[in-house]
Amino acid sequence: MLGALLKSVGLRRGRGTGGVSIILLIKYCSLICFAGPRSRLQELQQTAKSKHDLEFLMGVEVEFQLMKPATESTPAQQVQTSSHPYSTASLRNAYLPVLEEIVSSLVKAGVQIRQFHGEGARGFFEITGEPLAPLEAADTLVFMQETIRSVCSNRGLHATLFPKPL
Numbered sequence: 001m002l003g004a005l006l007k008s009v010g011l012r013r014g015r016g017t018g019g020v021s022i023i024l025l026i027k028y029c030s031l032i033c034f035a036g037p038r039s040r041l042q043e044l045q046q047t048a049k050s051k052h053d054l055e056f057l058m059g060v061e062v063e064f065q066l067m068k069p070a071t072e073s074t075p076a077q078q079v080q081t082s083s084h085p086y087s088t089a090s091l092r093n094a095y096l097p098v099l100e101e102i103v104s105s106l107v108k109a110g111v112q113i114r115q116f117h118g119e120g121a122r123g124f125f126e127i128t129g130e131p132l133a134p135l136e137a138a139d140t141l142v143f144m145q146e147t148i149r150s151v152c153s154n155r156g157l158h159a160t161l162f163p164k165p166l
Helices: 002-008 018-033 037-052 096-108 134-154
Strands: 058-068 113-118 124-132 158-160
Touching: 037 134, 058 134, 096 113, 096 124, 096 134, 124 134, 134 158
Parallel strands: none
Antiparallel strands: 058 124, 058 158, 113 124
């Protein structure tokens, strides 16, 4: 394995090259093999632009289930909202102020929100942002998730960030 990797970067095993090979191998691996996901995404964006004159936009959408947190005697429970999850009626409930606070916090932080609405189950919601460049979209996704968790926690709720928590 080491020989094949050294050969791929133009080095050979042999006398007197061990130290140089190891140093170059470490530099090669740190640049190529172990680049972080942010660096790799940025590199791919730059390559697409410079070699192919391509730019990408990615949509950001967060779906989450509002839950009443577990206690010592009861498991976490999904909140009760309208039985019409795909209509505007899904927002006529006690949790609309929580959603409005989340959206307001995101907008104040500079996140452009396209829409927010009820999703396919009781207590299940979606917030959609405007399309962004890939690295900015990834950062925005993480920021949106943390904002949702924080606002819900401050309101005594738990927000799952996966579609079917139960």
